[in-house]
Amino acid sequence: MAELGNGKKQASPEEVHPRKAFGWAAKDKSGVLSPFAFSRRNTGADDVTIKILYCGICHSDLHTAKNEWSNAIYPMVPGHEIVGVVTEVGQNVQNFKVGEKVGVGCIVNSCLSCQNCNRDYENYCPRIILTYNSLDVDGTMTYGGYSNMVVVNQHFVIRFPENLPLDKGAPLLCAGITVYSPLKEHGLDVPGKHLGVVGLGGLGHVAVKFGKAFGMKVTVISTSLKKEKEAIERLGADAFLVSSNAEQMQAAMGTMDGIINTVSADHSIAPLAFLLKTHGKMIMVGAPEKPLQLPIFSLILGGKTLAGSCIGGIKATQEMIDFAAKNNITADIELIPISYLNEAMERLTKADVRYRFVIDIGNSLTEA
Secondary structure (H helix, E strand, O other): EEEEEOEEEEEEOOOOOOEEEEEEEEOOOOEEEEEEEEEOOOOOEEEEEEEEEEEOOOHHHHHHHOOOOOOOOOOOOOOOOEEEEEEEEEEOOOOOOOOEEEEOOOEEEEOOOHHHHOOHHHHHOOOOOOOOEOOOOOOOOOOOOOOOOOEHHHHOOOOOOOOOOOOHHHHOOHHHHHHHHHHHHHHOOOOEEEEEEEEOOOHHHHHHHHHHHHHOOEEEEEOOOHHHHHHHOOOOOOOOEEEEOHHHHHOOOOOOOEEEEEEOOOOOOOHHHHHHEEEEEEEEOOOOOOOOOOOOOOOOHHHHHEEEEEOHHHHHHHHHHHHHHHHOOOOEEEEOOOOHHHHHHHHHOOOOOOEEEEEEEHHOOOOO
């Protein structure tokens, strides 16, 4: 236990809860992760306990571990693309059984009573509790999926269909719902409509797959030609635009019903807005570190909409997973042992991954 200034003892992460757990944590803003012993609560009446088998690495894990959003609480166990197997359920749990395959995304609790929660928008609840780097209802820290097990309220557990691979399905719990939810909310799931996808990374490559599964025409918009072959031949996009090619951009003006913008780097919004048809919509799901400039006439001329979206609610997440299983949609991944975690984070800073790292927790995480 740590000594507090008032002479009282503060429980260490290993002692806060009765159940021992183990993972990898960032200890400071360097973002370097190392083995970390902590604890989880016992299975409550409404809880599901999960043995973690795989966890995806989201770009937000990197931002948060390095305190780039100025909200980090250390030590921090990242990870909100969690899949595994149920090992125990509470007495009130009816929908999950021991041995079933399940997932946990970005949210592990909310008030469940506000207007947003009542409309299945737990992701916009003012009292949302995130899977890691968040204070739980009992005042203790939440720790994420770079660990061996997790205990979660049943409302926030996602059932995985048998035909959806756990490793390739894990990133859908963040990347998948981040693009699926706004496409559905904004009517960009209609066959024959034209969707632009800005950026072909962890989010963008999944957006292409969902767009095609909806029956849409999909155009990838990127800064260089180097991803064109992959976008069209492997991911199934219909067209490819180089945003720095003025001639291509001019030819595509006013052709798109909607754009989903996945880019987290600084970039210009106006040229993209001019690609939209009258009353077209651009939804921002990337999170650039610095504010973007918005020339307002690019929206006024044509009555266009610029919107934002943050992941999705639990109902939408289950719907997305079921849709993905039905349409054979998975993330393109590089499976790594947890010992490679810091190297993977370093590569992620350089966008050197096609398209999502997934940690093989079940076969590589040990306390030794």
